[in-house]
Amino acid sequence: MRTVLILGTGLIGTSIGLALRGKGVEVLLADRDLTSVRLARELGAGDEWHYDDKVDLAVVAVPPAHVASELRGLQSRGVARFYTDVASVKAQLIDDAQARGCDMSTYVGSHPLAGREKSGPGAARADLFLGRPWALCPTGETAPEARQAVLDLIGLCGANAVEVSAEEHDQAVAVVSHAPHVAASAVAARLADASDVALGLAGTGVRDVTRVAGSDPGLWLGILSGNATPVAEVLEAVSRDLAEAAVALRGLASGDPAAAEDVTQLLKRGVAGHGRIPGKHGGPAARYGVVQVVIGDRPGQLARLFQVCDELGVNVEDVRLEHAPGLPLGMAELSVQPDAVTTLTTGLHERGWQVP
Template sequence: MASELRTVLVVGTGLIGTSMALALRQRGVRVLLADHDQGAVRLARELGAGEEWHPEAGTPAEPIDLAVIAVPPAHVASELLALQRNGTATFYTDVASVKVEPIERAGQLGCDLSTYVASHPLAGREKSGPGAARADLFLGRPWALCPTPDATPEARAAVQQLVELCGGNPVEVDAADHDRAVAVVSHAPHVTASAVAARLADASDIALGLAGQGIRDVTRIAGSDPGLWLGILSGNAAPVAEVLEAVSRDLSEAATALRALADGDGTATQELTQLLKRGVAGHGRIPGKHGGPAPAYVVVQVVVGDRPGQLARLFQICDEVGVNVEDVRLEHAPGLPLGIAEVSVQPDAAAVLTKALHERGWQVP
């Protein structure tokens, strides 16, 4: 088994790399930071993510137990080779969202695959860069581990310990299975959201003025860095294309049905109904926050004023009456100094919370 991780090198101080560094620092791990962008390194350091790595200074006082390569997929293998040639660390991993291409390329370059375990934390934000980093980004999130047959038990244990220190949930999976899976749950959805958001570029002011929470939900991830996503999609092109082709067929059939419906063919509603039902069924399969089937919560809507302390007071009431908040979403009212807080609670707690809010003068629609 690998010994305890004491010193970790993070190469790449973007959102994922810096978030990982922050999480490790909270657990007492010494973190060294490296990036071609010196500004990113400085910002990560100022945020408390660790200390800048100066390889030209020679061997650090403590040996580097694990090097984490947090760079775009196309650069993982070359970065791994350079680090291994210099004997930088005992073990190595990467956190790119594509696995087959980096692993194959590493083998082609002659990297030592016995000390390397590819990995991918299924966590992120629509924002990028070290300024968006959070130490709790990985808490409870799946973290795919894709070791090759060459990986030693010690290398596997070191990367597993990294995941545990960051609060992730390690899941060992074949690299090809991983890439097909993320094409369905991450990569193709991003392209789809971008396609919907692209319709807004030429939308009328009237349409944008009528935009509600639905369009914000569907397009939220479309605000991510295009350059970053081009690298991800290029590395997983074939699996993503297969998913998008299937989505395109569904959309094409829906458009055909709508054209028929517009021409007076009432039977076209059957195809639309089937697609909508399949959508409900698919949405219902998304795991809940604790894993497994998503539980059925009741949403309590509360009018919240747009002023400091309102959400804190709302959560305080939940605490006073013993109601656990399972989830919360905010929907702002355009042009008005208020919004709606949608508080998801257990079914038997909805009436308790509603009554408590009414008694304290809150508006519950």
């Protein structure tokens, strides 16, 4: 693969451009928003595309509702040998492409399951897809060469290809992405009218649960519209669990001891479900030890902390920061292998760090 056109220079499109440029692929960029193209170019994601330029692969990175029409337009001009898209819904999109008369032999739908709560080219990263699953949804009409071209794209971006049918994909993302986003938004919506006292007590728990709720509503309306039925089915199941939990909690408040079992069972099911989320590198979820460190809110503090970890030979598996309201400091929670907790704790103490 020598040349790739990316139509749509948002977070995903620009990140693909950055990843491909890092592997020596010539990338051309196009978007109706000329400011977005300019920023993506300045970031090094590629060069501006001209209509007479031909490429090996065209990546359609626009909202789901516009993918089929853009695909048809590109194919009608013979822009690329092969085509893919990166929308987060697949079945309806493929149906739309077929209805518009798109050449389904040269097109393969795909979806990188990587993203951020931020959007736009300014949030793009070349390493956004590293180690992440990237769904590949060929149909019975897909030519082997087209499938291989998209597999090459996925490999160049450092992602792991997962081949599924469009229907399987949409059911899956309803459970692991789309319904959770709506649920997070519902929780965050409660905060709109929350008291100042409640917001002043907000900690990591509510931030974790509502993190994705800060995403662009217009973008998410397009995503949910393309996968409405599967998402609705998941939300209905979640709603039943929540309704039963509410009944049980009212039973607890009225002194019914049997209600505690209903609440406990839901919490246990939650623990079991959380435990099934793949861990680092896609393997089983790992259990890490957590070392908490008080850290000043000033330049260089994180760098110093990570330098200590390097000196001690301790690999940081994950890190979380919690700021102290009203104070110029916070707490860094470092997740490390359990057998490294004592080494890291002792080493930090010896170097003057506050480790509660």
